[in-house]
Amino acid sequence: MKEQKIKIDIVSDINCPWCYVGEQRLKSAIAEAGDKYEFDISFKPFELNASIAPEGMDKTDYFKMNYGPQILSQLDAMNQRLAENGKEVGIDFRFDAQTKINNTFNGHRLIWLAGKYGVQQEVAHALFYNYFTEGKNMNDVEVLKETGIANGIPAEKLENFFESEEGKAEVREMEKWAQSAGITGVPAFIINDQYLVSGAQPAEVFKQVFAQVAPALQQVKTDDSNSCGIDGNC
8 A cells, every 4th residue: 555645844943952852853754654554754943043153152142142141150050950861762862962053044954955856854954963962053054065076066056056046036935934824933844735844843743743643554454356456356
């Protein structure tokens, strides 16, 4: 029996730790689903910090400015919770390696470009890893180029990509699409263009959603003699 198709649009931002956890949990759910479904997965941009300058912003200053100085006393607990959740799905969060919050627009352009070469999931995952485990600058075009090339984007395509206008309008348009869909936080998973799953849900939740949106077809035992097969026998 042919697998049923499930389309998933992952709305996320590169410097969102829960987006990384959600991506990994979804990946686990897909692996556990085996060959029940055929998945069509794409990443859609969402900038949590669109106003941050290209050179980025000191992480401590960012948290103080956006949440008030009291947030600093809560960061260790927040990071510990994320580290525990990340470890369960193979993520090694190294928050001490990150000194800045980066502007991610160029990173989203790279993910858009990766979609043209069928390596969007690989590039998005590599960007998460680069930022959260290695503490790399996600607006450093050399880092972005290296990531793209290492994951299947032709080197010649990336040579002057970030100096061009390519991908800018497309990313902006997808961001507007997410806003019009009512998405105000990430990660968000839009399934079959109809169902919204918000947050980094456990793999079991995703599996339940799969079963609801694409229930398995149950064979009813009947006399199948009145039919034609693909071999031409009727």
